[in-house]
Amino acid sequence: MDEQLLRSTLDHFLKRYLRNRLINRLIAYFLVNLAVYLLLLTVVILSDSSLFVFHLLLFCNLSLLPFFLLLGAERSTLARVVRFLDEHCLIESYLHTPSVEHRSFMRQRVQTYLERRKTENPFPFRLFRGNIYLIGICLLLFVLLQATSFFMLQDITVSLSAREIKNRLMERSALEEAVAELPVEDSEDASAAAEKLQPNPGGETGEREIGKTAEEEALEELLADEPMPAKDRIQRLGPEDLREDSDPQEGQTEWGYRIPGSEADTAAEKTSGMPGEEVGASSREGSGAEAGSGDAGRTFRESPIGEYTTVTEALSAAGGKELYPSTNVAEGSSQEFLGAVFSDFDRIGYLSITFDPLFDTIRERYLELLDERF
Amino acid sequence: MNVFEGFEHKSALVTVILSAPAGVALFFLVRLLESLGRLPMPVNVLFEEAVKIILFVGGALALRSRSWNKIPAFHEAGGDGGRSAAVLLPVLCIAAFAVTENLLYFLNFPTSSIYRRLLYSYPIHLNTALFYALAFLSGSTLRVGLYFLIGFLYHLGLNHLSLHLQAAAVYAVGVGNFVVLLLLYWRVRMKLAQRSISSCWNPK
Numbered sequence: 001m002d003e004q005l006l007r008s009t010l011d012h013f014l015k016r017y018l019r020n021r022l023i024n025r026l027i028a029y030f031l032v033n034l035a036v037y038l039l040l041l042t043v044v045i046l047s048d049s050s051l052f053v054f055h056l057l058l059f060c061n062l063s064l065l066p067f068f069l070l071l072g073a074e075r076s077t078l079a080r081v082v083r084f085l086d087e088h089c090l091i092e093s094y095l096h097t098p099s100v101e102h103r104s105f106m107r108q109r110v111q112t113y114l115e116r117r118k119t120e121n122p123f124p125f126r127l128f129r130g131n132i133y134l135i136g137i138c139l140l141l142f143v144l145l146q147a148t149s150f151f152m153l154q155d156i157t158v159s160l161s162a163r164e165i166k167n168r169l170m171e172r173s174a175l176e177e178a179v180a181e182l183p184v185e186d187s188e189d190a191s192a193a194a195e196k197l198q199p200n201p202g203g204e205t206g207e208r209e210i211g212k213t214a215e216e217e218a219l220e221e222l223l224a225d226e227p228m229p230a231k232d233r234i235q236r237l238g239p240e241d242l243r244e245d246s247d248p249q250e251g252q253t254e255w256g257y258r259i260p261g262s263e264a265d266t267a268a269e270k271t272s273g274m275p276g277e278e279v280g281a282s283s284r285e286g287s288g289a290e291a292g293s294g295d296a297g298r299t300f301r302e303s304p305i306g307e308y309t310t311v312t313e314a315l316s317a318a319g320g321k322e323l324y325p326s327t328n329v330a331e332g333s334s335q336e337f338l339g340a341v342f343s344d345f346d347r348i349g350y351l352s353i354t355f356d357p358l359f360d361t362i363r364e365r366y367l368e369l370l371d372e373r374f
Numbered sequence: 375m376n377v378f379e380g381f382e383h384k385s386a387l388v389t390v391i392l393s394a395p396a397g398v399a400l401f402f403l404v405r406l407l408e409s410l411g412r413l414p415m416p417v418n419v420l421f422e423e424a425v426k427i428i429l430f431v432g433g434a435l436a437l438r439s440r441s442w443n444k445i446p447a448f449h450e451a452g453g454d455g456g457r458s459a460a461v462l463l464p465v466l467c468i469a470a471f472a473v474t475e476n477l478l479y480f481l482n483f484p485t486s487s488i489y490r491r492l493l494y495s496y497p498i499h500l501n502t503a504l505f506y507a508l509a510f511l512s513g514s515t516l517r518v519g520l521y522f523l524i525g526f527l528y529h530l531g532l533n534h535l536s537l538h539l540q541a542a543a544v545y546a547v548g549v550g551n552f553v554v555l556l557l558l559y560w561r562v563r564m565k566l567a568q569r570s571i572s573s574c575w576n577p578k
């Protein structure tokens with residue numbers, strides 16, 4: 001074997017060896033970038049971090065290609081190849097000896113040995129152990145990403161695009177804001193009130209609570225027992241709303257129901273139906289801000305101050321028009337009541353304030369229930 | 375795995391520690407010098423390529439010094455560790471130079487064009503660095519001069535080409551650049567291995 005042939009044979013082995021290593025290095029580069037990409041997507045879902053940071057970190061990682069290609073395993077590549085091939089240090093001793101006589105002595109054996117190794121394919125391609133670990137890490141990160149997506153976005157088939165994930169997050173936050181602005185159902189209020197009525201283990205507080213809210217319980221029983229048309233109307237009223245407005249105002253009953261036909265009624269209230277419905281609506285808006293709703297710092301209740309200020313604004317905008325007799329007054333629907341108020345006492349005899357029979361029924365049933373309880 | 379195995383070696387770690395800050399510093403030095411005068415593109419390219427090749431000259435001079443081969447990390451890396459480091463250090467320095475350039479570009483223009491630059495302009499720097507590595511591995515002064523000319527024309531040509539290419543074509547040329555990068559890398563690795571063979575073949 002001449003020098004040229006030995007060199008070409010070693011080159012052949014060296015190329016195979018380096019090719020396998022190059023492929024493994026590229027696979028490692030790809031896997032590391034994939035792992036970082038999946039990790040960054042998970043971080044984006046969890047922390048809603050900006051796309052700028054995402055692309056910056058991904059770009060930095062992608063830029064590491066030269067370090068993957070050039071670093072490591074640079075030392076004694078030939079020694080590795082030779083020692084892997086050379087079981088009995090035949091080639092190594094052949095290469096290291098300066099003596100021509102020794103080389104000529106070993107040449108034939110080296111040649112035979114190399115030809116045999118050439119047919120054996122001593123460097124078959126196989127993944128490095130580190131790459132196998134990286135594949136496992138990538139799979140874990142993929143599962144983590146999907147789990148995060150499932151819990152955070154309620155979608156297991158999340159797109160692998162950061163932009164789409166950001167769009168989803170923005171849609172979700174917009175939806176949450178929209179939901180926050182919606183009035184909250186009364187059922188939460190009712191359940192909160194029911195929880196309040198539950199007696200404590202000590203018993204005292206629970207009894208006090210029961211004592212405080214006996215009237216509300218009566219109202220609930222009323223609602224539960226009699227499927228009257230009033231139930232539908234009253235259902236919108238929460239006990240707390242009734243308690244808040246417990247001070248009967250002029251022209252209102254104890255529960256805040258205004259006496260129909262009173263001077264306090266405006267035309268708008270007439271058209272909108274019962275005033276109690278308005279109260280119910282406001283209670284729906286406010287129930288979400290109760291303690292324990294878990295939305296501290298976020299108000300679901302619209303401030304009543306706004307309504308009050310708008311009333312004064314509306315009055316000032318109307319320019320005193322409201323001071324004139326309203327339509328119902330002009331039509332004479334409340335004329336009798338006005339007459340009763342401002343006329344002589346002897347004329348009051350004919351006047352009888354007519355209550356809505358519906359409210360009479362409710363009141364009677366309510367008083368019955370109160371009597372039953374005490 | 376090779377990469378982790380590489381980091382086990384002190385030589386690889388020392389190479390990174392030396393090359394990365396040097397590359398960043400070199401970038402700011404070049405930009406500072408370029409900002410002194412408003413120079414046309416060919417002059418800027420020539421200046422950048424000259425700085426790169428000076429790095430390799432520095433590596434070659436370091437290799438000749440006795441203290442270079444006494445660096446423990448390179449000494450432990452084997453008989454050819456110092457020689458490899460003398461070539462790899464400038465290449466990694468230039469990689470850090472290119473990464474810094476692209477990062478600053480991204481900070482100024484945070485768009486997806488950064489990936490176009492990653493595929494197009496980043497390999498230009500790496501390919502010219504590998505050109506020069508090949509030249510210095512050959513040991514021929516004439517070849518160094520020739521490869522310097524090739525590197526300069528390659529850099530200038532692709533810079534001009536990028537001004538006239540559509541986005542899709544830029545990506546296509548970028549893929550071509552990447553293939554050239556792999557071929558040059560392969561050549562450098564083979565050269566290093568063959569030099570090792572030669573050193574084994576003709577032991578001192």
